[in-house]
Amino acid sequence: MRTIFHLDLDAFFVSVERILDPKLNGKPVIVGGDPKYGRGVVAACSYEARAYGLHSAMPIRTAYRLCPHGIYLHGHFEEYERYSQAVKNILEQYAPLVEQASIDEFYLDMTGTQKMYGSMFAFASKLQEEIWNKLSLPCSIGIGSNKTIAKIGSDCMKPKGITFIIPGMEKEFLAPMPVETIPGVGKVMKEQLNSRGIYRIGDITKLPSDYFSIAFGKYGVDLWRKANGEGAEYLTIQRERKSISRETTFGKDVTSDEELKQTLFYLTGKVCQSLRKRGWEASTVEIKLRYIDFQTLIRSKTIQPTDDDKIVFETAWELLKKAKTRRVAVRLIGIGLTNFSPASEQEFLFDDIEIKRRKMLKVVTKIRDKYGYDSICFKA
DSSP: OOOEEEEEETTHHHHHHHHHOGGGTTSOEEEESOTTTTOSBEEEEOHHHHTTTOOTTOBHHHHHHHOTTSEEEOOOHHHHHHHHHHHHHHHTTTOSEEEEEETTEEEEEOTTOHHHHOOHHHHHHHHHHHHHHHHOOOEEEEEESSHHHHHHHHHHTOSSOEEEOOTTOHHHHHTTSBGGGSTTOOHHHHHHHHHTTOOBHHHHHTSOHHHHHHHHTHHHHHHHHHHTTOOOOSOOOOOOOOEEEEEEEEEEEEOOHHHHHHHHHHHHHHHHHHHHHTTEEEEEEEEEEEETTOOEEEEEEEEEEEOOHHHHHHHHHHHHHHHOOSOSOEEEEEEEEEEEEEOOOOGGGSOHHHHHHHHHHHHHHHHHHHHOGGGSOOOO
């Protein structure tokens, strides 16, 4: 029997913001879009904000209507990445295999570790306590025989909860829960199931798998299996990261080329900072441009491998100028880097000016990593 943990960091973005500013504790905090312009969605919200009906992915305009006195923040995504990695570092000290499902979710394969750690429930409590004591981050943990059960379990006792589903009791555990509890069942599928008189997970298990196969194809069979407590028992080995990207949706549609240029320059600095932190160079630069009518263009160019903001920006700006052929306001721009290789350490390949610039960029990266990205700024 497998033993899988699903660890979910509770209101993660909000938790990090409260570490950065303790004055936010106990207040309704919303991380996401800007309510001033009504653009974007809620990326995360505190439990105090959820009391007003707010939830992730809700339009920011709706959130503001429900909770106008809330504290709305754009967020510090570099800090979220830093804390997420710190959590992963702790987990890798104990778990034979860790799969990071998202920036705030982790699966741990703890199969066979009972002799080492004893009670899995007690060990989960220890893990939870260590993450809180070292990082001040609350988390909830689900323990089950597969990934699906563990993930559902971690949602049951939020925040700071631990749920252990006894092997063999998965079907009984799930039966009274609403169908949307199953990962992957969204609003449309929920409505389709409800229209057939299926409201609880137990309603699914009362019907044969063939019924769902005919009604929903392969997805229906997978749904039936999950309702019966089945799921993936083995974690996915993490592949090398394929891209680094940043994009921004403007609060007010932009027509100024200068504003587009300055925004692209800032985003370029962000992706190059992430690139250098990983010790990589990139050889493909990609830009994304979205007009007010939602027409979206993506352009890319392959260059010599680099981690230099200047080279990447010049390439991206040329791509953007060529792509922007309409006299229509721009809603979103973004930049992405792909095709990575280890950063070159052979400085004798470069001339003296290049060597000095590479050393300067390394120092800038270290300072920003320690004191924040905005501690040092370049000019376009």
